[in-house]
Amino acid sequence: MITNGGGSQVTSWRVGFDLPPGTTLGSAWRADVTRNGTRHTLANKPYNGTLAPGASTDFGFGVTGLGVPLDCTVNGSPR
Numbered sequence: 001m002i003t004n005g006g007g008s009q010v011t012s013w014r015v016g017f018d019l020p021p022g023t024t025l026g027s028a029w030r031a032d033v034t035r036n037g038t039r040h041t042l043a044n045k046p047y048n049g050t051l052a053p054g055a056s057t058d059f060g061f062g063v064t065g066l067g068v069p070l071d072c073t074v075n076g077s078p079r
Contacts, residue, residue, distance in 0.1 A: 002074070003056035011050050014043040015059075016073040023065030030059040040069075 002013050018038045019025060025033065031042035043049075048057040072079045 001056050001058045002051070004051035004053055007053055009050060009052050010075075012044050013049060013051070013075055014041055016041045016071075016076075017069035018071045019063065019065075019069060020067035023063055023067030026062040026064055028059070028061040030057070031061070033061070 002015070004010050015031075017040055019040060020038075025035070025040050028042055030045060030048060032045060034041045034043070042059060042061060044057075048059075051057060
């Protein structure tokens with residue numbers, strides 16, 4: 001889930017993370033996915049990018065393997 005915790009509206013969001021060797025990203029929903037090496041980025045769809053202060057939207061993805069996402073960022077900021 002993505003929540004706008006700021007004081008002004010946001011018009012887009014993206015969540016980035018790395019997956020360790022042996023773990024692969026499968027399907028994703030309510031987000032567009034790009035991949036660059038082990039780095040994966042999930043970004044809003046046209047219908048769920050704008051969030052008023054306090055508003056939220058959800059998305060999801062499945063992975064194969066035992067690893068967990070590493071070096072997570074939201075809109076480029078570490079989380």
